[in-house]
Amino acid sequence: MSGRAQRQRAVRRLRAEGQYGPLLREVLPALAAVVVTLCAIAAGLAVGYRVAGVGVLLGALVVLAVAIPAAVRRHRPPARRRLGFYTPEELAELDTAGLALAVSRMLRRDGWRVLPPRRAEDRVRVRARDGRGQRLEVAFRPVAEPLPDEDAPSRSGRPGGPGPPLRLVVHRGAFTRRDVQWARRQGGVRLIDGSCLRRWAHGTPLNELSDSS
Helix, strand or coil: CCHHHHHHHHHHHHHHCCCCCCCHHHHHHHHHHHHHHHHHHHHHHHHHHHHHCHHHHHHHHHHHHHHHHHHHHHCCHHHHHHCCCCCHHHHHCCCHHHHHHHHHHHHHHCCCEEECCCCCCCCCEEEEECCCCCEEEEEECCCCCCCCCCCCCCCCCCCCCCCCCEEEEECCCCCCHHHHHHHHHHCCEEEECHHHHHHHHHCCCHHHCCCCC
16 A cells, blocks of 8 residues: 555544544635635725724724733633533533532523522522513422422512512423423423523523423
8 A cells, every 4th residue: 555545544534533633625614704804804904094094003903902812711711601601511511509600600691690599598599680670590400300390489479579580490401291291380480401501501592592391
């Protein structure tokens, strides 16, 4: 076997194992988008320079000096998670307390104000309120634990208040038909399964998610 054939065979093996990297045709659209974006920025700066002079260039440099470090920090895993964005792999590694923290961050990202936990509460829960006074209670269900029928959400709101809270049940797995029927009987309960949770953690706002019930 010639040296060229051996190299081609080695490349095919590495690609099959996912260790070689993408082909040119796979990254070409992204490269083209970067080139078009850079050309558009350069053209905009040239037009701005002709219209307003060197001040436009200085302003653009200041914006880039602020925006680029901020973008880099945002995409670092710790900073990204603090902003309420998680990868599926990160979600899978969390225990119940870590998942509650992740949901709290995602709620803050969506504009909710997370309330302090109640004292002497035996289960991990998250409570929040939005700008209109809507209350939200989040319960968490481990993978193999049945959804407790007796653990119904409170339906009594304060007199003159905003009414009973909306309740979320978050589960990294899939809900059964019994779970869905239970949620429908209760009313005011949304089931967030693993698929919805991953989309929420990726950046889809809570009010745009379709729940599992």
